[in-house]
Amino acid sequence: MSAGTPLENSPAHVPVLYHEVLQYLQPSQEMKFVDGTLGAAGHAYGILQQSAPAGQLLGLDLDPTAIALAEKKLAPFSDRVVVALASYSNIRQEIARINWQSVDGVLVDLGVSSMQLDTPEKGFSFQSDGPLDMRFNPEQEQSAREVVNQYAQTELVTIFRKYGEMSGAGRIAEAIIKARPIETTGQLTKVISSVVKINPRKAHPATLVFQAIRIEVNQELAGISAFLPEATSVLHSGGRLAVISFHSLEDRIVKHYFQLESKDCICPPKQPICTCGHKASIRILTKKSIQASPEEMKFNSRARSARLRVVEKL
Helix, strand or coil: CCCCCCCCCCCCCCCCCHHHHHHHHCCCCCCEEEECCCCCCHHHHHHHHHCCCCCEEEEEECCHHHHHHHHHHCHHHHHHEEEEECCHHHHHHHHHHCCCCCEEEEEEECCCCHHHHCCHHHCCCCCCCCECCCCCCCCCCCCHHHHHHHCCHHHHHHHHHHHHCCCCHHHHHHHHHHHCCCCEHHHHHHHHHHHCCCCCCCCCCHHHHHHHHHHHHHCHHHHHHHHHHHHHHHEEEEEEEEEEECCHHHHHHHHHHHHHHCCCCCCCCCCCCCCCCCCCCEEECCCCCECCCHHHHHHCHHHHHCEEEEEEEC
């Protein structure tokens, strides 16, 4: 198998923007990388292949199932890879734990993975009937069940509008309150469908509701905001940070951080003299987000909403 080809022996998980990630990270021997969202290790496999014979990789994930699959997948590189059950927001602590000072590249593939969506027991998808869970880390206390059954109506409206950017949030929240207790993803989908008209030409209305609940359960946006400066800090000069996002909320945070940290001055535009003392720490390599090719979209529908942004440490 060539280094530029997605993993053919991993049909359950096709790494999104695989070619583009390798193109921008430019793995080569002696380099060190962190894959902060290891998943089924599709990207990690390619990075380790291209950085042979001495490149190293630290893979992080909160899902024990993903960790077990990744360890099996990366077994051929066992002497060059460390896998840890940890959040990407703890990247600084994790590289210190293995006595690394800095790294050449960091990758995160945000949001829920195809593997998680395809596992009903994890409760991420409205297209299957499973428990209301949605936790990336099964050890954390709050799951989707608590959000759906314990949040006040006003709290539900807030997260649906904030994290789902959707209309009809009030009607959906009210219907959820009336239908409680709700125990499964199938029950929740029926409640949503009962109050929101389904347009076959648009995404199912449950898509955004499930997205909003998942973000709330895992506090994803706060995690991204905490991660970006940490990831930048562990890169050495010339090191690269690549972020793949799947919806506008994630991409907006990444884009804003990259824009801010690529400027020498962040004073108000009309201020005549700079007083902030801010210095650019990164250089943007992708002026516009990189999207999947039409060919990739044909064999991987998840790639349609993927956006890749890459920066280089100054």
